[in-house]
Amino acid sequence: MESFDRIVIFGVGLIGGSFALALKQAGAVGEVVGVGRRRATLERAQSLGIIDRIGDASSVAGADLVLLAAPVAQTEALLREIAPHLQPGTVVTDAGSTKADVVQAARAALGGKLNQFVPGHPIAGREQNGPEAALSDLYRGKKVVLTALPENAEGCVSKVAAAWERCGALIHRLTAEEHDAVFAAVSHLPHLLAYALVDDIAARDNADRLFSYAASGFRDFTRIAGSSPEMWRDISLANRRALLAELDAYAAQLSQLRAMLAASDGAALEQVYARAQSARQAWIAAIEAAEQKRSYEQGGD
Amino acid sequence: MESFDRIVIFGVGLIGGSFALALKQAGAVGEVVGVGRRRATLERAQSLGIIDRIGDASSVAGADLVLLAAPVAQTEALLREIAPHLQPGTVVTDAGSTKADVVQAARAALGGKLNQFVPGHPIAGREQNGPEAALSDLYRGKKVVLTALPENAEGCVSKVAAAWERCGALIHRLTAEEHDAVFAAVSHLPHLLAYALVDDIAARDNADRLFSYAASGFRDFTRIAGSSPEMWRDISLANRRALLAELDAYAAQLSQLRAMLAASDGAALEQVYARAQSARQAWIAAIEAAEQKRSYEQGGD
Numbered sequence: 001m002e003s004f005d006r007i008v009i010f011g012v013g014l015i016g017g018s019f020a021l022a023l024k025q026a027g028a029v030g031e032v033v034g035v036g037r038r039r040a041t042l043e044r045a046q047s048l049g050i051i052d053r054i055g056d057a058s059s060v061a062g063a064d065l066v067l068l069a070a071p072v073a074q075t076e077a078l079l080r081e082i083a084p085h086l087q088p089g090t091v092v093t094d095a096g097s098t099k100a101d102v103v104q105a106a107r108a109a110l111g112g113k114l115n116q117f118v119p120g121h122p123i124a125g126r127e128q129n130g131p132e133a134a135l136s137d138l139y140r141g142k143k144v145v146l147t148a149l150p151e152n153a154e155g156c157v158s159k160v161a162a163a164w165e166r167c168g169a170l171i172h173r174l175t176a177e178e179h180d181a182v183f184a185a186v187s188h189l190p191h192l193l194a195y196a197l198v199d200d201i202a203a204r205d206n207a208d209r210l211f212s213y214a215a216s217g218f219r220d221f222t223r224i225a226g227s228s229p230e231m232w233r234d235i236s237l238a239n240r241r242a243l244l245a246e247l248d249a250y251a252a253q254l255s256q257l258r259a260m261l262a263a264s265d266g267a268a269l270e271q272v273y274a275r276a277q278s279a280r281q282a283w284i285a286a287i288e289a290a291e292q293k294r295s296y297e298q299g300g301d
Numbered sequence: 302m303e304s305f306d307r308i309v310i311f312g313v314g315l316i317g318g319s320f321a322l323a324l325k326q327a328g329a330v331g332e333v334v335g336v337g338r339r340r341a342t343l344e345r346a347q348s349l350g351i352i353d354r355i356g357d358a359s360s361v362a363g364a365d366l367v368l369l370a371a372p373v374a375q376t377e378a379l380l381r382e383i384a385p386h387l388q389p390g391t392v393v394t395d396a397g398s399t400k401a402d403v404v405q406a407a408r409a410a411l412g413g414k415l416n417q418f419v420p421g422h423p424i425a426g427r428e429q430n431g432p433e434a435a436l437s438d439l440y441r442g443k444k445v446v447l448t449a450l451p452e453n454a455e456g457c458v459s460k461v462a463a464a465w466e467r468c469g470a471l472i473h474r475l476t477a478e479e480h481d482a483v484f485a486a487v488s489h490l491p492h493l494l495a496y497a498l499v500d501d502i503a504a505r506d507n508a509d510r511l512f513s514y515a516a517s518g519f520r521d522f523t524r525i526a527g528s529s530p531e532m533w534r535d536i537s538l539a540n541r542r543a544l545l546a547e548l549d550a551y552a553a554q555l556s557q558l559r560a561m562l563a564a565s566d567g568a569a570l571e572q573v574y575a576r577a578q579s580a581r582q583a584w585i586a587a588i589e590a591a592e593q594k595r596s597y598e599q600g601g602d
Binding site: 172226 | 424425426444446473483484486487488490491492493494495496497498499500501502503504505508510511512513514515516517518519520521522523524525526527528529530531533534535537538541544545548549550551552554555556558559562563565567570571573574575576577578580581582584585587
């Protein structure tokens with residue numbers, strides 16, 4: 001099994017911190033170096049045993065693997081800082097929620113060292129943030145999408161894949177464009193829709209009365225509207241084109257439903273609702289079957 | 302404290318069954334009679350101790366209280382069956398998710414006995430249905446909205462309120478029109494939006510790939526799309542006018558967001574997201590404060 005003498009992590013919050021804890025628990029890493037803008041965060045990460053020492057961009061010299069887990073908007077600047085210190089044996093990956101913009105940033109920042117950068121996106125999260133929220137099992141059974149570049153040597157991609165596999169994750173591969181189209185549909189659009197609904201209600205004169213009658217269905221539907229506005233602003237802009245396409249498809253779907261409702265066409269409405277219900281039931285059943293299979297293969301729990 | 306010699310419940314599933322169990326547990330009812338279209342369901346309810354015996358429309362003669370907990374579309378037909386057997390001392394209520402249509406049905410069916418009908422809507426539910434899903438504490442701490450009619454004698458309204466209070470519920474009063482406008486915004490629209498998103502994705506050629514990357518945010522956002530298509534067809538049609546108004550307000554909000562995104566106006570997007578996030582945080586904080594207060598007043602748990 002692959003193991004790593006030194007890993008450098010930029011951003012030691014939930015995502016970067018959980019990566020470090022998982023690799024340490026798996027015995028897959030010698031030393032973890034943390035880099036970040038806030039000294040206090042790095043010190044907390046160190047006292048929590050997430051990182052072994054605090055470093056800077058020059059710490060990537062001689063490292064096996066570098067993970068960028070800072071806000072996506074910083075990717076290009078970080079890669080420019082790293083580039084001069086990047087030696088041939090080191091692979092760099094990231095954990096951003098959008099990929100085409102990250103690839104563009106890497107092309108701009110890394111020049112001839114682009115072949116050492118393997119873009120990635122772990123599909124895992126929690127509502128909490130910061131090093132205190134990091135969990136060694138955050139990635140267990142979760143998907144990590146790698147969007148390898150044509151320039152990547154296969155050795156680089158398999159090294160990143162191996163690190164995530166040591167965290168318990170399942171590796172999937174897509175192109176950056178496929179990735180961004182998929183996540184525009186199943187993640188970025190729902191976030192925008194949830195924010196839109198809550199803001200629509202909050203702006204009313206009788207918002208307090210409306211919220212006072214909102215129940216568990218509303219609570220679950222809008223849970224993702226509790227996410228970081230800055231992060232979702234960046235994701236929305238980074239994946240603007242795919243998100244606009246999804247928003248237009250959804251608006252067309254809503255105007256069809258509106259027409260059915262205006263015409264009191266109960267049969268047509270019921271057909272849409274029933275198709276949605278059965279598609280969702282099939283999806284949940286598939287998730288549960290996959291979870292059971294995994295739990296069986298791991299010998300229970 | 303109010304108690305009831307005989308209560309007749311039409312529809313002994315989750316809603317009607319939980320009402321019966323709660324009143325029995327509170328020692329607030331002598332005999333519970335169950336009425337329904339499916340003999341097997343009634344027999345299961347009887348063997349579960351939810352009802353004491355199986356009756357029919359004539360069982361309402363001499364009863365204290367009648368609850369209609371069958372699908373809302375049956376309300377008018379049930380009230381017509383009940384009307385000839387309804388004696389002056391009996392109060393009738395219902396548990397439908399829409400109220401203006403129920404009032405219209407009652408006006409059509411009950412004639413001079415309309416003053417004995419108090420429309421109601423308990424804001425509680427589970428994903429399961431049927432008598433097996435009934436819980437004695439389903440209504441504990443939950444809201445019940447009564448939309449009393451101008452014709453109601455105050456004694457009728459307070460009798461219905463007392464029954465729900467014995468179930469542990471909190472009584473709120475709105476007009477039927479206020480009720481329907483509120484629930485169009487915080488319940489009926491979100492259901493339609495969730496069904497629309499799942500169906501939009503399920504109809505694609507690459508639906509399997511899209512669903513395979515959907516994660517917990519999507520799961521929560523679409524949980525309500527697992528609800529009964531027939532029930533939500535009926536609710537959509539019954540509250541058509543208010544739901545159309547909400548759908549139009551939401552579509553206008555989405556086109557504003559679309560314009561911000563098309564213009565790459567990150568500041569404007571972030572403002573909407575941030576307003577939504579803080580409104581939702583305030584709402585959740587208010588819910589948690591109310592829950593703590595209730596738990597304190599009940600002496601802990």
